[in-house]
Amino acid sequence: MAAAALANGDVRAGGGGAVPRPTNPMVTPLLTDLYQFSMAYAYWKAGKHLDRAVFDLYFRKSPFAGEFTVFGGLEECIRFIANFKFKEEEINFLRTALPTCEDGFFEYLSSIDCSDVEVYAIPEGSAVFPKVPLMIIEGPVAVVQLLETPFLSLVNYASLVTTNAARHRLVAGKPKNLLEFGLRRAQGPDGGISASRYSYMGGFDATSNVAAGRLFGIPIRGTHSHAFVSSFLGLDEIIDKALSSSDGSNKCEDFVSLVENWLVKIQGASSLRGSFGETNQSELAAFTSYALAFPNSFLALVDTYDVMRSGVPNFCAVALALNDMGYKAVGIRLDSGDLAYLSIETRKFFCAIEKEFGVVGFGKTNITASNDLNEETIDALNKQGHEVDSFGIGTYLVTCYAQAALGCVFKLVEINKQPRIKLSEDVTKVSIPCKKRCYRLYGKEGYPLVDIMTGQDEPSPKVGERILCRHPFIESKRAHVVPQHVEELLKCYWPGNSFEKDIDANLYPLVNAEAVQREELPSLNENRSRCMRQLERMRPDHLRKLNPTPYKVSVSAQLYDFIHFLWLNEAPVGELR
Amino acid sequence: MAAAALANGDVRAGGGGAVPRPTNPMVTPLLTDLYQFSMAYAYWKAGKHLDRAVFDLYFRKSPFAGEFTVFGGLEECIRFIANFKFKEEEINFLRTALPTCEDGFFEYLSSIDCSDVEVYAIPEGSAVFPKVPLMIIEGPVAVVQLLETPFLSLVNYASLVTTNAARHRLVAGKPKNLLEFGLRRAQGPDGGISASRYSYMGGFDATSNVAAGRLFGIPIRGTHSHAFVSSFLGLDEIIDKALSSSDGSNKCEDFVSLVENWLVKIQGASSLRGSFGETNQSELAAFTSYALAFPNSFLALVDTYDVMRSGVPNFCAVALALNDMGYKAVGIRLDSGDLAYLSIETRKFFCAIEKEFGVVGFGKTNITASNDLNEETIDALNKQGHEVDSFGIGTYLVTCYAQAALGCVFKLVEINKQPRIKLSEDVTKVSIPCKKRCYRLYGKEGYPLVDIMTGQDEPSPKVGERILCRHPFIESKRAHVVPQHVEELLKCYWPGNSFEKDIDANLYPLVNAEAVQREELPSLNENRSRCMRQLERMRPDHLRKLNPTPYKVSVSAQLYDFIHFLWLNEAPVGELR
Structure with a gap:
């Protein structure tokens, strides 16, 4: 005005x-x-x-x-x-x-x-x-x-x-990325829109709420849900398998095979050997599809079946295939389980991948955590130690549950x-x-x-x-x-x-x-x-x-x-x- | 549809x-x-x-x-x-x-x-x-x-x-009147409107929310607040003192004096003698004004100064004056203090008035309670015993605080x-x-x-x-x-x-x-x-x-x-x- x-x-x-x-x-x-x-x-x-x-x-x-x-x-x-x-x-x-x-x-x-x-x-x-x-x-x-x-x-x-x-900002600390994910649990649609606006004012970095992003110019974030993962049955569903490299200089005609090859390499890597068995193929298909759609901003939800035995290795296979094509994967999201433990184990896995395959910076791949987070749980995570870079916070933030x-x-x-x-x-x-x-x-x-x-x-x-x-x-x-x-x-x-x-x-x-x-x-x-x-x-x-x-x-x-x-x-x- | x-x-x-x-x-x-x-x-x-x-x-x-x-x-x-x-x-x-x-x-x-x-x-x-x-x-x-x-x-x-x-309906019981008063504390305006609609669906009788009443055809209720009471300084503020009787057959040119006379009678009544001293004159002016505006639906908030020493006697003076003119006062609202005790004392006072002045039914005058009520407090009131007829419930209902x-x-x-x-x-x-x-x-x-x-x-x-x-x-x-x-x-x-x-x-x-x-x-x-x-x-x-x-x-x-x-x-x- x-x-x-x-x-x-x-x-x-x-x-x-x-x-x-x-x-x-x-x-x-x-x-x-x-x-x-x-x-x-x-x-x-x-x-x-x-x-x-x-x-x-x-x-x-x-x-x-x-x-x-x-x-x-x-x-x-x-x-x-x-x-x-x-x-x-x-x-x-x-x-x-x-x-x-x-x-x-x-x-x-x-x-x-x-x-x-x-x-x-x-x-x-x-x-x-x-x-x-x-x-x-x-x-x-x-x-x-x-x-x-x-x-x-x-x-x-x-x-x-x-x-x-x-x-939430005070307890999370300045460097962390705070994402407001609360629309679905808010007290009515306007509760959701107001929550996005005022969470941003209070120090959040972004919202998942598209309407609020449009109304107030708040950065909007989001990738995919469990349903996306379970909607795939297997890799043969992927018809268009081609992916051009980031700089447009070359094209991989079968990105799916590239991903599969990387999964084999990860499974065979000495530093990672035996840390997981067969990964879930629906999940691998979903991740690959998502990467083909968003090669520049690949972030995968890794807990639909099993984080360490399926989600993280599948993510890494796709991320390494993207890396071959000049893209840098953004990271993973954890939405259940012991977030301190899982984030630390995931970080170790990322670091092992960096060392094993010489992919500089892979160890720093972003880890987002969600799942009923609040001031108390972030405080508890801080006390236990964790490797989470971004917190997605919904219910407890927007309904002011406390x-x-x-x-x-x-x-x-x-x-x-x-x-x-x-x-x-x-x-x-x-x-x-x-x-x-x-x-x-x-x-x-x-x-x-x-x-x-x-x-x-x-x-x-x-x-x-x-x-x-x-x-x-x-x-x-x-x-x-x-x-x-x-x-x-x-x-x-x-x-x-x-x-x-x-x-x-x-x-x-x-x-x-x-x-x-x-x-x-x-x-x-x-x-x-x-x-x-x-x-x-x-x-x-x-x-x-x-x-x-x-x-x-x-x-x-x-x-x-x-x-x-x-x-x-x-x-x-x-x-x- | x-x-x-x-x-x-x-x-x-x-x-x-x-x-x-x-x-x-x-x-x-x-x-x-x-x-x-x-x-x-x-x-x-x-x-x-x-x-x-x-x-x-x-x-x-x-x-x-x-x-x-x-x-x-x-x-x-x-x-x-x-x-x-x-x-x-x-x-x-x-x-x-x-x-x-x-x-x-x-x-x-x-x-x-x-x-x-x-x-x-x-x-x-x-x-x-x-x-x-x-x-x-x-x-x-x-x-x-x-x-x-x-x-x-x-x-x-x-x-x-x-x-x-x-x-809330289950704990209050079927005969009680349940009023939703939550708009001001709701999670955003739409939270307030949704709360009114769905509280009614869940068994409430009415809302204070005018917009919700209009949108959904819910009965709307409300009388006045503390601010109305304290906005009056004294009876001399009341300029137009006339009130026609309910059936239109006669007109009282000085309703204020009628109220004042009743207050003197109440103060002098043997069964009530000494139960209170001077009542607050701003409050008496506010009640009288409200009754002149709404003789058919006079309901007074009685706790701005002191429930038993000022609010209830002032209410009774106005209600008895209205009774002379053929109107039946609706009742009082309590918005603070020990609601069990105050409702019982008020009921006794109403019954004493009925007996003292022979006003049939005065003892049954409605008592509404508000002030941070919820399922727990209504349950506690039921256990203690109380004389509340209507509950006005806001914050705890609409924000689902529990x-x-x-x-x-x-x-x-x-x-x-x-x-x-x-x-x-x-x-x-x-x-x-x-x-x-x-x-x-x-x-x-x-x-x-x-x-x-x-x-x-x-x-x-x-x-x-x-x-x-x-x-x-x-x-x-x-x-x-x-x-x-x-x-x-x-x-x-x-x-x-x-x-x-x-x-x-x-x-x-x-x-x-x-x-x-x-x-x-x-x-x-x-x-x-x-x-x-x-x-x-x-x-x-x-x-x-x-x-x-x-x-x-x-x-x-x-x-x-x-x-x-x-x-x-x-x-x-x-x-x-």
Whole structure:
């Protein structure tokens, strides 16, 4: 989305000129809970629907027993509000769903868009922490309520799966190739497409999902399945046996015989002698066929019958035949069994082939592992030792099996400039009132030390100046910080029609009255880079798997006092009897 | 889909005339794994792409530590294949994704549809068990491979969430009202919409999701949130205080005063005296406003400040004022705290109100509970005792938190009439070869006893005739059964162009050569009824939560022998050294 688009009235009016619609066409203003409409009606009946409300979107606890989360889903939220407008048939449906509501209400619904809404957000792909708003949404209370469910639906899973992917990257290590293979097990088709997108953002290298590759420009990978192997009965099925060499200089008229000859040589090689007997001929036929179709990118699934007694020797026979023709085989995939053991044995076999036949580099042939991998199994493989170069990860990644939901919430913090608080028996569920500003304070060593929330009108923390950071609820937890660098976390991604407003720079300090700077929505690759850069910048103990140190989240002294004043004010006094 | 539609050539040709497109527009032929295309190319290069293949779609283990699964997703699969056709821009994208493939292949892809494919399936909403194919898909191997990923993506989550919903229904009991509230926590927007649809199929009564209600005709429910309560500051915000009576015969000009009077009466009532002090006035204002907007369906969320000291007395004041005007309040919702205790205390309060003020039936006012409910918490509430009438269930239902994925697989079982098997180190992962027929055998007491798979050409089991049912892999496990009723499980939902084929009744016994009967796709409500009926018919110990008895799944003696012949034939012989 280029800055030029901001000049387009259609966009600001929510007409959808320059900001594309949500990726999933099912994301419409009806994709919300019914109570958002019944509340809108009650606000409208009470004449309160235009009351200016501020909501925070935040979560209370990082997922996967970790102490960090990566924020995802912002672009889709902005696409949603940029195109927010009810169609006539949607209004007609709402009339049937809410038959007692007055006509005037539906006329009001027909008229609304998000031009009166403002959205501030932390950039997508950032490391984020509990209680700090990922997004602040301000606007007419009835309209902003209608955004609650779609925003949560767009942010919750996106952030969860991005975080899950980032955790897989952390445990696998930077040099490994991470492939997302989850479409078939995802929670619905869109779950699969979102998983591919946000796994890539969290640090994966590629996906198997063609639709996601097309939509988001993610590299796509994949070769063949067990069914391909078992669909062949034998080598005599291969009719066209010819293969031209890589440089086109010569042609092998019978590549099948070349493969068979190599298999005999491997079987007879002294260093490999007796390590396997007859290999499976269906499998050999399948591999040979696949190599004839993709001589430049031959990668074979080797566990349909038996990895070490059939799959790996068959692969090597085909790979060596390809090598004769100037092609370099890519590698193998293991999809069952003891991946540590099998990868090590396969590597030994590859090295023995390299030595036996003098094929330089054959020992380094790629080994991909799949089969129900997750953070735990990769960690266990690392501890045992393994020779896997690439991990294909499906079910556990895309369904976030270890924790299938992130609990983002959307809470009213201010209405008509009156701060609001939501109380709860459970202190962790008390909301932090007021429209806030949020900062990340960095220490001498370059690490982020603490996030701090302040009231909207407080001066911002200054580099080199001591500031008191207080735990929002626990009186005794507080610390002085002298930041070396101060980063304001929330930027304006949707200014509504504040372009035209007579801007009060105190109330909207993020908005420059001269020319409103709406943050551009970065590309997926930029968000992916931000994610990786931010996690590299964190102190490692916040990110570790076992007993990670919680990152500190705080409020200013002034905001602390105000929270507790409001809390006492709203809570009923108990009566002991 | 009426039978008349079958006469339409467009449908059979995959042109999409009468069978609607998939509900989610993102479900296109590109929504698949890249390897389906690379395999299709390798088949095409080898001249094998038209080989007639049979695949089974099945799962290996029921989810949630249970012993049953409910099949969902069939209608979407049929919609998908009925409209399966590549668009030119999709082909163009594939050219870039597979740059080394020959032009002829893309011309072939452009030409294909699913008119040569046949799909047999168990009816949607049926109770299903491991290893028995939910669907059998037959057709040209290259085309059927392209269906693997979308079919799995459409069936896996649908079946998982339907099963989860059915389990919630079983634990909650028939009379309780079950509401699906999960959209905001679902895995993506489509996860939310699918969850609403399949939760309803599994036995839920309604959803909060407006889009799903519109798409599928599911009842929609919802009232208001905490934000609505805290958006009010006090009663003076209410401008229009008038309310006409239910029958229109009179009008109360100041409904707010009527509410306030009732609150004073409640506070002064001897049976309630001293059970609470001052209630929260923002909350009272919010409830009163909501009642003015929805006098016929007043349901209040009572835990924003304090359930027993504020929310419930405030609700009762408004409900009694509504009662004066001829309206019956619906009830309250509890969204935090000890739901067993609070529901019981609330019920006592309602009963005391009924007695104190002689409002007949007030004691039975509905109590809805929400807040992170799941199968376990409902079970725990049942054990403790509670007074909840309706459960609103979100996160744990829609994300299937207890087990976020079902592992349906899609395995080649036959090609060109040659049975195929996939071996594995893990016996439970060995596939059952051959195109099969599957039956459910019922015993004297009317319960299903066992599912049996036979070869396609075996005679079907007969009522009253003894048949040997064998465990597919464990030699010693077998039993004789004399069925009282035999049900063939798989029906033809997509006959391809077998309409025109010269049908061999032995090979296609499900197909009547006279007039091919394609099963109609039932409505969601019919599938829901089937689900509930089938679960009622199961022996209860298969369904219970704790240590359920596995339902037996077997093969005929002939199929057993054949599996083991093929297994020995394909497995390499080990060499001990």
